[in-house]
Amino acid sequence: MSSRIAQIRLVSSHPEVYEPCDDSFALVDALLADRKNLLEHQPTLCLELGCGSGYVITSLALIVGQEAHYIATDINPHAVRVARETLEAHGVHAELITTNIASGLEKRLAGLVDVIVVNPPYVPTPEDEVGHEGIASAWAGGENGRSVIDKILPVADNLLSEKGWLYMVTLTENNPSEICLQMKEKGYASRIIVQRLTEEENLQIIKFWRDFDSQLEAKGMVANKTVSSRVMESLLSQFHIMPFLRGSNKQQ
Numbered sequence: 001m002s003s004r005i006a007q008i009r010l011v012s013s014h015p016e017v018y019e020p021c022d023d024s025f026a027l028v029d030a031l032l033a034d035r036k037n038l039l040e041h042q043p044t045l046c047l048e049l050g051c052g053s054g055y056v057i058t059s060l061a062l063i064v065g066q067e068a069h070y071i072a073t074d075i076n077p078h079a080v081r082v083a084r085e086t087l088e089a090h091g092v093h094a095e096l097i098t099t100n101i102a103s104g105l106e107k108r109l110a111g112l113v114d115v116i117v118v119n120p121p122y123v124p125t126p127e128d129e130v131g132h133e134g135i136a137s138a139w140a141g142g143e144n145g146r147s148v149i150d151k152i153l154p155v156a157d158n159l160l161s162e163k164g165w166l167y168m169v170t171l172t173e174n175n176p177s178e179i180c181l182q183m184k185e186k187g188y189a190s191r192i193i194v195q196r197l198t199e200e201e202n203l204q205i206i207k208f209w210r211d212f213d214s215q216l217e218a219k220g221m222v223a224n225k226t227v228s229s230r231v232m233e234s235l236l237s238q239f240h241i242m243p244f245l246r247g248s249n250k251q252q
């Protein structure tokens with residue numbers, strides 16, 4: 001299976017569509033690293049937010065298989081066209097929708113999505129660069145690179161099923177421990193599946209899932225430690241090892 005994914009070809013492109021890069025590869029590597037769990041998970045419905053060229057949703061469909069239904073969105077209509085061609089060329093199918101995050105889908109999909117994958121625009125930029133038409137919308141993330149990420153998190157929470165998983169790319173500048181804390185407060189546990197230090201970026205692929213203990217903590221039903229101290233302890237235990245991971249994909 002991994003050899004088929006390695007062979008995913010860019011059959012189509014457009015100057016305003018993001019070509020798969022280190023972040024896309026790290027996300028697919030995380031899905032491959034978690035493949036056994038994904039197959040046991042038996043997702044019925046999988047969703048990619050911001051599909052770009054279609055590299056990630058095509059890979060996910062090849063990993064999980066066509067028993068599941070796939071939906072992918074992008075705000076850029078050129079990306080939706082390129083993604084359609086990528087999917088078709090690899091013999092897999094997804095419903096493709098041009099929209100802002102999951103606008104127009106939230107009622108239809110609320111509580112139904114078993115796997116969400118997202119490689120968001122995460123690069124810190126001036127706020128007024130976010131959401132512009134064209135290729136800049138692929139990376140422009142506003143202050144701390146968090147503008148689009150902070151809009152995605154509540155949408156993902158609304159769409160995920162009880163057993164739903166979210167895989168998301170973050171950059172160290174996005175303050176991933178704070179993102180995990182926000183998700184913890186919504187009742188999610190988190191784990192770094194892949195960490196990757198490229199020449200320019202320090203990336204994490206974080207997996208989130210609903211967790212009974214986190215839900216109790218979010219409701220304030222665990223007395224002896226605050227939510228934030230528990231989250232910080234758990235995350236720091238993951239982040240402090242990063243300097244030793246140069247050039248490797250450390251599986252947690």
Ligand SMILES: C[S@@+](CC[C@H](N)C(=O)[O-])C[C@H]1O[C@@H](n2cnc3c(N)ncnc32)[C@H](O)[C@@H]1O
Nearest residue numbers: 018020024050051052074075076100101119138
């Ligand atoms: C970093 S690229 C990732 C593309 C692809 N998923 C990959 O990993 O190669 C981010 C993608 O998100 C899309 N995007 C940006 N803002 C969006 C929004 N508000 N709603 C939906 N898609 C968005 C961009 O057009 C771009 O295709």
